[in-house]
Amino acid sequence: MKVGKSGKSKGVKIKINGEEKIFTDKGRIESEEAASEEQEQQDESFEWILPDETSENKMVLVPTPPKKKMPKLIGFGASSRKGPESRPLKTFLIAVICAVFFGSILGLIAVKTITREKAAVPSVETPISTKAPVEDKKAAVKEKGTQxxxxxxxxxxxxxxxAARQVQKKILGKQVPAEIFKLEDSYYLxxxxxxSLASSKELALFLKxxxxxxYWKExxxxxxGKSGEDEKNLIKMKTVYxxxxxxxxAKLRGKEATVNREVLKKNLNELKxxxxxGELAKMNADLSAAAxxxxxxxxxxxxDKLLQAQGSLLDFLLNYQNTSS
Incomplete structure (x- = not known):
């Protein structure tokens, strides 16, 4: 048996008993031909796809990233009234603002009151029994003799x-009366x-x-007196003083006195x-000037008229002290 190929391999040649027979592979040839035809059809159906020139100028929209949400602020607008849970916070903030506002107003009023040139000073309550001031008011009268x-x-x-005169000059420049008294080895202004002592405390706060x-002092x-008549006049002067x-x-402190004006007027006329x-005449003049x-x-x-009266009374006390020397 011989197997041979010629050209395109048209078949298989077999020699049997001296006879040659050619067997063609029709199925394979047919499949090859079919594949060749299909390839040709594919080649013929191939199309070139060219890019569209107009698409190059088209705008491409790129989506923007979402904006970040800002945290909500607590305010007094409509947004703060969305839920009942925000009401306590709103009430608290309003209370704080009102407290600051009214506190500032009161602070300004207090500063203006303190810095006034002549601020009104409230009376100070003193821990003294109710009977003590009454006794003090008449102390000048109850003292025996000329004390x-x-x-x-x-x-x-x-x-x-x-040193006392230097301070006295400054105080007089503020329209406040001031007199120097020598007591023992010191000089008092x-x-x-x-x-009374309680009233002198209140008067001290006013003069401040x-x-x-x-300060206040008793x-x-x-x-x-050089004669019995002088002694009588000194005792009457104590009452008038x-x-x-x-x-x-009392009037400087904004209060009313409990003095019997008729008795006071009578004593003043008798002294005149x-x-x-001569020494008692100066004291008599001081009392008349105060009145x-x-x-x-x-x-x-x-x-200032009341301050002048206080100054005249200090002059009276200074002359009263000098009569003993």
Whole structure:
């Protein structure tokens, strides 16, 4: 048997018993031909796809990223009233704002009140029994003889008279009365007088509004008359002094005195008509000047008139002290 191929391998040649027979592979040839035809059809059906020139100029929209949500702020607008849970917070904020607002207003009022040139100073309650002030008011009268108990506003105590006079000059420049008293080895500066120790404390707080340093003090003064008539006049002067000190100090503090004006007027007239020595005449003039200043205040309501009355009473005390020397 021979197997042969010629050209395109048209078949298989087999020699049997001296005879050659050719067997063709029709199925394979047919399949090859079919594949060849299909390839040709595919080649013929192939199309070139060219890019569209107009698509190059088309705009491409790129989606923007979503915006981040900002945190919500708590306010007083409609958004803060969406739920009942926000009401307590809103109420608290309103309360805080109102407190700050009214606190600021009250603070401004307080500052203006304190910095006024002549601020009104409230009275200070003192832990004294109800009977004590009544006894103090009449202390100047109850002292036997010519001894005089006084309740004064003190502006300082100094070891030398020169130092006291320097401070006195500054206080007088503020329209506040001031007199220097020598007691033992010290020099005291007194600014006013009242009818009791409790009243002298209140008067001291009032005078502090004039920007002066103040204290309160009780002192006893002794006078000596040259005759029996002088002794009688000194005792009457003590009564008049106590009444005038109470009236002027009470009016400076915005209060009313409990002095019997008719008795006061009678005693003043008797002192004016009395024949007194030269030293007592000065004291009598001081009391008359204090009474006149109080009368002028009641007509004009000018505070400086009461301060003048206080100054005249301090002059009286200074002359009263000098009569014992």
């Amino acid at each position: 005089l108990k006084t309740f004064l506003v003190q502006g300082g105590v100094f070891s030398s008279e020169d 007194f600014l006013g007088s009242a009818e 509004s004039y920007d002066v340093d103040v 002192i006893n003064l002794e006078a000596a 106590a009444s005038l000190a109470e009236i002027s100090a 008509a009395a024949k007194v020595s 006149q200043s109080i009368t002028e205040f009641e007509r004009s309501k000018k505070e």
